[in-house]
Amino acid sequence: MKEGPNIAGIAALIGDPARANMLQALMTGVALTASELAQEAGVTPQTSSFHLGRLAEAGLIKLRRQGRHKYYSLADSDVAELLEAMSGIAMRAGMTRVRTGPKEPALRRSRICYNHLAGEYGVQAYDSLLTRGFLVEDGEQLHLTGDGRGFLSELGVVLPEKENKRRPLCKSCLDWSARRSHLAGIAGTALLSFFLDQGWAKRVDGSRIITFSREGDSRFHATFSLQD
Amino acid sequence: MKEGPNIAGIAALIGDPARANMLQALMTGVALTASELAQEAGVTPQTSSFHLGRLAEAGLIKLRRQGRHKYYSLADSDVAELLEAMSGIAMRAGMTRVRTGPKEPALRRSRICYNHLAGEYGVQAYDSLLTRGFLVEDGEQLHLTGDGRGFLSELGVVLPEKENKRRPLCKSCLDWSARRSHLAGIAGTALLSFFLDQGWAKRVDGSRIITFSREGDSRFHATFSLQD
DNA sequence: CGATTGTTTCGATCGTGATCGAACAATCAA
């Protein structure tokens, strides 16, 4: 009876509040895990799993397995543009959600990415280690030099003595806010733990935000300067 | 808890099959009455009335009273573009409606997009005007050159003498089937009217399909050749 | 003025789909 593509199908898909929340969370460009998306959407992990299955089946999102996590992200820019267009229509219709928080700038500055530091701070640390020869990029791989190991050890960051085959010591992770790499892997986790243990920084409630104290901030910049 | 526009609201609105059918029927550009839309969507007039109320409230459609009829049409080109974008996503997701009948190729070839011509014909006309210097892209904007105005005028396409601030003379609209731009705006509407008035093409019953006669087809290709 | 057609309101029904508890599977750390 009717011809043409079934727009009701995808519209209904986006039309569920939980799924819409997930998609909007992914609009930031960062890949999120099923649990994170569940919290973001305000539903239980089971429900989240159900919704993610539907979205993936329709090709709106794609997933990347990494360890025991599944990182979900938008399928491509077409989907992002569609969501943008819908946001525009919703805005002018006066359909806005309750309140808009000041959290986003803090997220861009420094946040937890799974188990390591991301955001401007994470990118700066990565760049500093790289320019000082403590870290070398080798194609897809990333290696900590002898000098780098000594530097971190002297600082007080504890690292396992020998490399583990299962989980790499160093790994680069792409940052959404800065579109630059930052340090992941065991060393990345150790570094974040170090910052938290030393009191340089704290996590904020249940969010991904990391705040540096004034003291911690100056120490961080002294330790991870970009000169030399 | 969440910030940003409520895309779930409008998505849910479009997500209902009956409403989606109505909106797609309105994509032909013609204004339809509540009863006609009811038949188009396959529901009773009561249900139709209910849905139309919701859509109008959200600003997706507008109505014009005329006698004892109420003529409904899409609110503006923004809504039309959103629906086009959704069609594109639905297509590539393989979500076509039940009988993917022989109508689909015809839709890809040439169809009405709100009030102008889309599909292969629309794209070809756009490309032809562009390569011959009758149309110039200027970032997001699109301008008709003096030569272009002369060309259309000589052809017999009537255009307003001076630009209107509210509605642009030329506007590019992205095509879901071809993933290319075609001409929208006042000039786009005028061009479509010209094709229909001259008998080069006809609309098919109540659908969005436009069929060119043999005569019209050859004239179209002669007029909008891609060489030079 | 009634008669006819088009549209809306109300109330009740009903099916679809979101949701969560609980159990299960997979992966990693020690």
Add this chain to the structure above:
DNA sequence: TTGATTGTTCGATCACGATCGAAACAATCG
């Protein structure tokens, strides 16, 4: 291996919203 974390499947529940019958309302026409 064991234990902990993460993710999924299954089943049952439940609420929301689409739908339509009946009837009221509105606007034209003869």
